Amino acid sequence: MQDEPSPEELIKAVADFLRNDIAPQIGGHHAFKLRVSINALDLVARQLKLEQGSDAAEAARLSQILGTQGSLGELNKVLADRIAKGELDLQTPGLARHLWQTTMEKLAVDQPNYASYKRELAK
Amino acid sequence: MQALLGDCVASWYPGASGVTGAVRLSGGASQETWSFDIVHPDGNVGAILRRAPQGYGAAPSRAAGLNAEASLMQLAHEAGLPSPRVMHLLQPQDRLGTGFIMERVDGETIPRKILRDEQFSQARPLLARQLGKVLAGIHGLPLTQLPKLRRMTAAKEITELERDYRSFEWPRPVFELALRWLQERDPGPPAEVTLVHGDFRHGNLIIGPDGVRAVLDWELAHLGDPMEDLGWICVNSWRFGEIDKPVGGFGSREELFAGYQAAGRRVDADRVMFWEVMGTLRWGVMCCGMMQRFRTGPEHSIERAMIGRRSSETEIDLLRLLSPRQP
Numbered sequence: 146m147q148d149e150p151s152p153e154e155l156i157k158a159v160a161d162f163l164r165n166d167i168a169p170q171i172g173g174h175h176a177f178k179l180r181v182s183i184n185a186l187d188l189v190a191r192q193l194k195l196e197q198g199s200d201a202a203e204a205a206r207l208s209q210i211l212g213t214q215g216s217l218g219e220l221n222k223v224l225a226d227r228i229a230k231g232e233l234d235l236q237t238p239g240l241a242r243h244l245w246q247t248t249m250e251k252l253a254v255d256q257p258n259y260a261s262y263k264r265e266l267a268k
Numbered sequence: 269m270q271a272l273l274g275d276c277v278a279s280w281y282p283g284a285s286g287v288t289g290a291v292r293l294s295g296g297a298s299q300e301t302w303s304f305d306i307v308h309p310d311g312n313v314g315a316i317l318r319r320a321p322q323g324y325g326a327a328p329s330r331a332a333g334l335n336a337e338a339s340l341m342q343l344a345h346e347a348g349l350p351s352p353r354v355m356h357l358l359q360p361q362d363r364l365g366t367g368f369i370m371e372r373v374d375g376e377t378i379p380r381k382i383l384r385d386e387q388f389s390q391a392r393p394l395l396a397r398q399l400g401k402v403l404a405g406i407h408g409l410p411l412t413q414l415p416k417l418r419r420m421t422a423a424k425e426i427t428e429l430e431r432d433y434r435s436f437e438w439p440r441p442v443f444e445l446a447l448r449w450l451q452e453r454d455p456g457p458p459a460e461v462t463l464v465h466g467d468f469r470h471g472n473l474i475i476g477p478d479g480v481r482a483v484l485d486w487e488l489a490h491l492g493d494p495m496e497d498l499g500w501i502c503v504n505s506w507r508f509g510e511i512d513k514p515v516g517g518f519g520s521r522e523e524l525f526a527g528y529q530a531a532g533r534r535v536d537a538d539r540v541m542f543w544e545v546m547g548t549l550r551w552g553v554m555c556c557g558m559m560q561r562f563r564t565g566p567e568h569s570i571e572r573a574m575i576g577r578r579s580s581e582t583e584i585d586l587l588r589l590l591s592p593r594q595p
Contacts, residue, residue: 181570188577218439225439228448235445241591244442248587251580260509261584268595 153193160186191254199250206243269302273317276362277306277369281355284308287315299334299487303372314374319358319367330488336415337486338368340463343413349405350474350482373482375474379508382475383517391479396519398479399468399501400527406483407462407494407533414463420492422454425546429553436556442583446549449590455539458493466490468497469506470516495536498524499543504585505551545589552582 150158163183171179200217207220210233215223227233235241245265252262274286290304302317320334332340335357344351352370382388430447433440466488474482502514502521510517515524525535559576562568 178570181574185570185574188574221439221441224441225444228441228444231448234448235591244445244591245587245593248442248580248583252584255577255580259581259584260507260511261504261581261588264511265584265588265593268593 151193153190156186156190156193160190188254191257195250195254199253203243203247203250206239206246210237210239210243270304272362272364273302273304276356276358276364277315279362281306281308281313283310288312299367314372315355315369316352316372317364317367317369319365330418332415332417332487332489334367336417336489338370339415340486340489341370343409344406344483347405347409349402350480352482352484373474375476375481377471377474377484379470379506379517382470383508383510387477388475391475391477392518394479395475396515396523397527397530399473399515399519400498400524400529401531402480402483403465403468403494403497403524404528404531404533406465406468406497408531409463411461411463411491414491417463418490419461420464420490420496421457422450422493422542422546425550426450426454429546429549432553432557436560438556440552440579440583442586443549443552445590446545446586450542450546450549453542455493455536455542458495458536458539459534460494461491462494464490464492464494464496466497467500469501469503470508473516493539493543494533495539496543496546498528498535498540499545500547502540502544503547503551504588505548505582541589545586548582548585548589552579552586555579555582 160183163179163186168176168179168183204217204220207217207224208214211220211223211227213220213223224233233240249262249265252259256262270287270290273290277284277287284306286307287304288307290302293301293303300317300319302319304315304317305312306315318334318337338354338357341351342354345353352373354368354370356369358364358367358369376382376385376388383392426447433443433447465483465486467485468483472483472485473480474484501516501524504511504514507513507517513519514521521537521540525537525540528535555575555578558572559579562572562576
């Protein structure tokens with residue numbers, strides 16, 4: 146077992162330092178790149194926090210829809226192939242709900258401020 | 269750069285003694301854009317250089333080429349459309365690569381400013397209708413005068429998107445669903461094949477307090493279904509948070525269509541919706557592509573890496589289009 150602080154705590158500390166102490170001193174193109182860099186660290190922190198739970202739930206849904214077991218990557222590959230072949234579509238029970246759930250979980254990590262996401266979150 | 273530009277300008281602009289204030293503008297990875305002022309006794313003249321980059325470019329197979337871009341801009345300018353006048357096509361003796369120099373049009377291209385700043389508050393309600401009229405003008409340019417361009421169809425576009433997506437080897441069930449949806453609803457050839465701008469959206473439109481002043485970046489121009497341009501500008505990715513205003517975050521489809529029809533052209537709303545779905549998927553695939561170039565190409569930048577994490581935005585937008593949820 147690795148010791149504390151956790152990766153999430155360390156990344157948050159770095160992101161906060163860059164945001165609060167460094168960003169105000171930087172201008173021009175580097176300011177833009179720094180903002181994107183801080184966004185990247187924030188994203189990683191969200192992923193570290195949320196990924197385990199959402200991955201487990203996603204794998205469980207996929208196993209049920211596809212009737213097979215496998216890693217999350219393998220299951221998503223099978224789902225993609227079967228949609229491409231027309232074997233599964235939006236009429237397939239549970240598929241639309243699964244895709245919505247999975248996409249919402251991606252947005253929660255990637256872009257929680259995206260307007261479409263916030264609108265759907267309120268539904 | 270300034271010295272090269274000065275020599276170049278002096279060779280074709282009577283009375284010009286050089287250039288000043290040359291700066292490279294951010295933007296296009298596939299093309300370089302420079303802004304500068306031509307120094308002239310009657311007063312300085314703002315100009316823009318657009319030229320092929322040294323080395324790496326984006327999706328060269330899709331690009332119309334800089335000479336075609338220059339002639340399209342000039343044709344649009346002569347037809348009275350908001351388009352900068354082309355001043356000079358680069359020649360080998362200019363030693364500036366390939367490209368052209370055009371007049372600089374003042375105004376704003378940054379979406380968040382256009383959508384929020386007070387100085388554009390009068391323009392915003394007019395823009396969708398204005399852009400409809402501009403698109404009608406572009407689609408009405410006579411085919412016989414156009415440079416050689418790709419002929420694109422919905423089927424070809426779907427095939428190219430599918431090939432690009434598969435090359436990433438990363439499963440995206442929502443993209444698969446969108447590809448199937450598009451294949452099943454391909455509307456076939458349009459009633460009329462026209463010039464299509466191909467990238468008519470925020471960033472490529474110069475806006476002033478009075479409305480649209482110039483259409484830029486004809487890199488993706490081709491021949492095809494005119495409804496493609498109307499669908500592309502409605503893609504949610506160009507609404508910048510104003511998701512209830514489908515046209516660029518400032519207007520409605522009805523206003524866009526009204527401007528288009530008032531200029532004497534017909535709208536096929538079903539085709540526009542088809543192309544909006546295509547455009548949403550296309551932007552998603554482009555986001556993945558930029559991430560791939562971050563991995564394999566010379567541009568190992570954090571911006572490119574992070575764009576890969578924007579493809580999920582297009583997935584939620586595709587679901588909102590193909591499988592909307594009730595509130």
